[in-house]
Amino acid sequence: MRKKYISVAALAASAALALSACSPSSTDGGGGGETGGGETQGGGETVRIGIKFDQPGLGFREGSGDPTGFDVDVAKYVAGELGYAEGDIEWIQTPSANRENALEGGEVDMIFATYSITDERAERVGFAGPYFVAGQDLLVRQDDTEITGPEALNGKNLCSVTGSTSAQRIKDEYAEGVNLVEQGGYAECVTYLESGQVDAVTTDDIILAGLAATPENAGKFKVVGNAFTTERYGVGIPKGSDQCQAINDAITKMKDEGAWEEALTANTEGTGYTPDETLNNGPDAELVSCEA
Amino acid sequence: MNGFLELFAEYDIIGAFWMNIRLTILAAIGSFALGTVLAVFRISPVGSLRAIGTSYVNVVRNTPLTIIMVLGVLAVWGQLKITFSSDFELNFFVYAVIALSIYHAAFVCEAIRSGVNTVPQGQAEAARAIGLSFLPAARVVVLPQALRGAITPLGNTLIALTKNTTVAAAASVAEASGLMKTMIEFNPNLMVSIFLTIAIGFCIIVIPMGLLTTWLSDKLAVAR
Numbered sequence: 001m002r003k004k005y006i007s008v009a010a011l012a013a014s015a016a017l018a019l020s021a022c023s024p025s026s027t028d029g030g031g032g033g034e035t036g037g038g039e040t041q042g043g044g045e046t047v048r049i050g051i052k053f054d055q056p057g058l059g060f061r062e063g064s065g066d067p068t069g070f071d072v073d074v075a076k077y078v079a080g081e082l083g084y085a086e087g088d089i090e091w092i093q094t095p096s097a098n099r100e101n102a103l104e105g106g107e108v109d110m111i112f113a114t115y116s117i118t119d120e121r122a123e124r125v126g127f128a129g130p131y132f133v134a135g136q137d138l139l140v141r142q143d144d145t146e147i148t149g150p151e152a153l154n155g156k157n158l159c160s161v162t163g164s165t166s167a168q169r170i171k172d173e174y175a176e177g178v179n180l181v182e183q184g185g186y187a188e189c190v191t192y193l194e195s196g197q198v199d200a201v202t203t204d205d206i207i208l209a210g211l212a213a214t215p216e217n218a219g220k221f222k223v224v225g226n227a228f229t230t231e232r233y234g235v236g237i238p239k240g241s242d243q244c245q246a247i248n249d250a251i252t253k254m255k256d257e258g259a260w261e262e263a264l265t266a267n268t269e270g271t272g273y274t275p276d277e278t279l280n281n282g283p284d285a286e287l288v289s290c291e292a
Numbered sequence: 293m294n295g296f297l298e299l300f301a302e303y304d305i306i307g308a309f310w311m312n313i314r315l316t317i318l319a320a321i322g323s324f325a326l327g328t329v330l331a332v333f334r335i336s337p338v339g340s341l342r343a344i345g346t347s348y349v350n351v352v353r354n355t356p357l358t359i360i361m362v363l364g365v366l367a368v369w370g371q372l373k374i375t376f377s378s379d380f381e382l383n384f385f386v387y388a389v390i391a392l393s394i395y396h397a398a399f400v401c402e403a404i405r406s407g408v409n410t411v412p413q414g415q416a417e418a419a420r421a422i423g424l425s426f427l428p429a430a431r432v433v434v435l436p437q438a439l440r441g442a443i444t445p446l447g448n449t450l451i452a453l454t455k456n457t458t459v460a461a462a463a464s465v466a467e468a469s470g471l472m473k474t475m476i477e478f479n480p481n482l483m484v485s486i487f488l489t490i491a492i493g494f495c496i497i498v499i500p501m502g503l504l505t506t507w508l509s510d511k512l513a514v515a516r
Binding site for chain 1: 362365366369370371373378379380384461462464466470473474476477478479480481482483
């Protein structure tokens with residue numbers, strides 16, 4: 001008999017717990033809804049631009065501070081030409097693997113995120129630009145004189161990022177005896193380069209220059225300057241977007257005005273990096289045609 | 293369908309999954325060995341050993357596997373420069389197996405301990421009564437029964453381990469999830485095929501494990 005009372009009491013207690021656990025969460029939901037509504041209250045029309053948050057010199061943002069970098073500067077200029085003030089830009093992080101989804105799902109209006117124009121990607125998204133032509137290159141320690149190009153990497157250790165063929169290409173085409181380590185981000189690669197566990201880091205030259213230009217890395221590394229591929233950085237837009245021509249015009253104007261050069265110099269200062277002249281003035285830099 | 297063929301032609305998908313399987317097998321052996329030792333620690337009559345076992349389990353079980361993996365590569369390899377092999381592929385494979393073993397040993401330990409709880413007190417007392425001291429009693433009487441009772445939780449741990457081998461991508465091991473990232477980056481047009489290929493691949497590996505676990509736990513259950 002006594003046992004029964006205890007179990008009834010336990011049941012009642014647990015029911016009370018469950019109920020009380022319910023009520024605060026429902027008020028929470030209401031509060032969340034309110035703040036959500038407050039956030040969308042903004043003045044004027046906004047444009048959502050996707051950038052990388054983790055590539056110093058190109059697209060970089062710490063916390064909720066202002067993003068910096070070359071991609072960001074070009075994005076601001078283009079947005080300005082399209083009629084958006086700087087305050088109307090909403091910056092959204094678009095890591096490499098998410099870029100197509102973000103455009104297709106309507107999370108962003110444009111992407112400036114070291115986004116190379118390729119046929120495979122063009123099946124799902126539209127491209128304007130290119131606004132920059134990069135090439136794969138190597139980052140080495142400042143005092144290194146041995147590594148002058150990908151062929152010199154036999155027997156050396158090389159770091160790159162998972163999900164990019166950059167490193168594999170070196171192994172396949174230039175130096176079979178290279179040791180590869182793939183990491184989640186270039187920041188890890190740079191720490192290995194500094195500690196001596198790897199001899200070179202490889203990816204697009206402007207990304208390397210951006211890494212080398214950060215205050216904590218200043219003076220430690222140099223870009224070899226012997227680009228061996230061509231990566232045409234385009235502006236990702238939803239497929240069939242009518243903005244393509246306007247973006248191309250804005251990029252042309254930015255180059256003509258000299259703002260392009262300025263942005264580039266400011267973001268790679270102190271690394272001795274200059275963009276590959278032949279790439280950026282040659283046929284690869286020609287803007288895509290917007291009829292599609 | 294064309295998408296699938298294209299993927300298999302261009303990327304070494306089978307090789308990547310084979311890497312996951314090799315990681316699973318070696319880490320399963322490693323974590324089972326370490327986990328068994330820890331379980332013996334935790335049921336031993338020596339207080340300090342019990343404390344070691346308990347603190348290991350509580351610390352490691354509450355540390356994300358990614359942290360252990362990254363700590364190994366970023367700190368132990370990158371800064372302390374401890375290298376197992378001059379061949380990077382082997383070196384990072386060893387790091388991944390060690391990290392996976394360290395992490396899953398905590399879960400194996402708890403699985404075995406739950407198996408020990410299924411062994412009636414009388415068994416240990418009877419072992420003691422015929423003159424066996426702690427280790428022989430554990431080895432001959434308690435653990436064999438405990439393992440048979442622990443097959444289901446051990447199987448769950450093995451399945452979790454199989455899926456956790458994808459974290460080895462953080463340690464520069466060329467396995468399936470890293471390959472998926474590469475494929476999505478360069479063939480976003482085939483994204484659905486890529487996702488299905490990897491998902492089905494893991495199902496093919498994991499479902500038989502689940503079936504085998506269920507079958508074994510019925511077959512080997514200690515009839516009392």
